[in-house]
Amino acid sequence: MNELNATVKNIIFDLGGVLLDIDPDLSIEAFRKLGMPDLIKPGGWGYHHEVFLNMEQGLLSDDEFRNGIRALLPRPVSSELIDEAWCAMIIDFPLQKVQLLQKLQADYRLYLFSNTNSIHITCFHQLFREKFNFSLSDLFVKDYYSSEIGLRKPSLESFGFVLNDAGLLPAETLFIDDSGKNIEGAQQAGMQTVHFTPGMELSAIFGNGFSHQ
Template sequence: MANTYKNIIFDLGGVLLQIDAQRSIQAFRELGMPEMIRPGGWGYNHPVFLEMEAGKLSDEQFRTGIQELLPQPVSNETIDNAWCAMILEYFPERIELVRRLSANYRVFLFSNTNAIHIRHFQGLFKRTFQHELSELFEKDYYSSEIGLRKPDPASFDFVLNDAGLKAEETLFVDDSDANIESAKKTGMNTIWLTPESDLLSFF
């Protein structure tokens, strides 16, 4: 890895944490929800999901929005379980990589996510590794908490400014091409992690 890098920003889902969006799509489909993903590719078909990830809705407002998309009432637990069905297990070798890198670089997390998912994957991390996810990073940034989602360029500017990072000294790792292209415009170096990529080989 280039010696000019001083900072690394990791995405979470698809990079450090295994996710399968089809599991949530199927779970909501079984509850009678219309297709939640736009035809032709990844992207939410209903604003309630985007507003939740941008921090514009409380948990209760999100659940109410979901109820309005379903043909019959369901419990809050059922909604949360369907929404979190996409979250699988962490990549242990990648978690260990972050630990090693943090000895020589300033390491951060930046994820498009929401309060319900945060509680779920933070709990999963603590049960798996016996310490908090946030302890891996100098700071973790979540779209619902900063009010900005990737690939909005303003979201990257926020993280860089808040952490006091220079873009040209920062490496950004994400599994979304759209996020990578937007990050490049800030001047950051990037790694687009595809399903075929071996993250460890980049370092």
Template sequence: MLNGIRHIIFDLGGVLLNIDPKKTIDAFGKLGMEQLVGDKGLSYDHEIFYQMEQGKITPEEFRNGVRQLLPKEVSDDEIDAAWTAMLLDFPGIRVELVKNLRKDFNIYLFSNTNAIHVEKFHSIFRKQHGFEVSTLFDKDFYSNEIGYRKPSSESFKEIIRLSGINPEESLFIDDSFLNVESAITSGLKGFWLEPGQKVEEIFQEYL
């Protein structure tokens, strides 16, 4: 898998960061939102959630849009708490794994995410490990900042352009088969982390 590889690009949620999307679904349900579950069950099948992940709207516009999907008035804090409920923790073993991999590879992060989630998981990591999550990577890329979300081919082309990597020497790891498939089509090498499989299990020699 690593033959000829110089760069590794990790997905975040479900790969490095433990998540439980059902917690967000349940939290929004308690606020009165119908379960408009989208791809992979990770997001609601409503345009506003995808706009947020592509940085097309501000957090304030997102919250106001969510309010229109709810039957009662709720605060910004209630919306943020529900939206970030899925974000759990960064296991120490994965932090050590990335540190060890950086000795031999350039390491990148590419996540479909949004400004509210970015602030939250940065806070979670900081409280857990005492330093900034961004320092684990040569560069961390977020869909809301680059303007494209996986699995679009444009998103991978933009990551290749911004990082300056040779895609033939680059391995992309994600728990979404569609994302990995698109990455391969875009010229990258790809590894699909199957359901129940943990990233630390495929890099035993680096632990």
């Protein structure tokens, strides 16, 4: 495995779309089947209703989120069905990406920073442990979630919180995300970046060095 830019000592990974395979359209379709109109934009993380955004910022409890969803539905729906629809987008953790992180742990301090919510956190942590028999958190020095820190990417404040809490120098930190807006926010915070786009192989970033995006 070739070295990255020699200044890089820390790597912050996004989760969904980078390490975790997701398909938001599956949740959109699941909510449609429950009678909900199109509140989530396909192909991105733009929300038409504040219940989703507030959940991702940690402003709602799980039950408050579920009740907020129920208020948008034409008929009563169980908490289990709401959670299933919300988590339908979560697909799988590819083995080769987990193995890559394990290799990178020898040379870099690894962190996770995801815009997500408590229901998804429970779901993907359970998925990971059932598949690999250890905790997702074991791959990182620390994992950060928007709903737990009360801040979302791409705000400069969110990146500042993570950098300060972890004690990282921005110039020594590489940030990898599939969102162009998040990449712009990380660059404003002074980090080196790689915009992970469709068709890219994560291993190629580390096998051939990386280029700034």
